[in-house]
Amino acid sequence: MPLYEFKCQSCGVFEEWRSLSQSSDPAVCPTCQQPGKRVISAPAVNLSSSLSLRHPRSEPELVKRETEPKxxxxQHQSCGRPWMLNH
Known part of the structure; x- marks a missing residue:
């Protein structure tokens, strides 16, 4: 079950675990028992410790393109037979 945030007019924000079918229903504030509206917030994401991530503020790597053609x-054959390479 996901954790949803709701906002009470007098008490502020509170959280409640609900099923997906009850996600849009108003929730009752645990402090003052008034109905609260659902607040849309960013999801919490937990990354595995096996992932190696860079520091989010690190500079991007500078990649230089070679200027001379490889x-x-x-070699192209001038004899008009492209299927015969290096013969």
């Missing part, structure tokens, strides 16, 4: 693997 030599071609095959």
């Amino acid at each position: 030599p071609q693997k095959f």
Whole structure:
């Protein structure tokens, strides 16, 4: 069951575990028993410790593109027979 946040007009934000079918129903504040509206918030995400993540504020790596063209693997034949390479 997911954990949803609700907001009471007098007490503030509170959380409640609910099934998906009850997600849009108003919840009763545990302090003052008044109905509260659901607050849409960002989901909590837990990443596995086996993942290696960079520091979120690290600089991106600078990648330089080679300016000189690489030599071609095959030479073009001028004899008009492209299927005969290096013969």
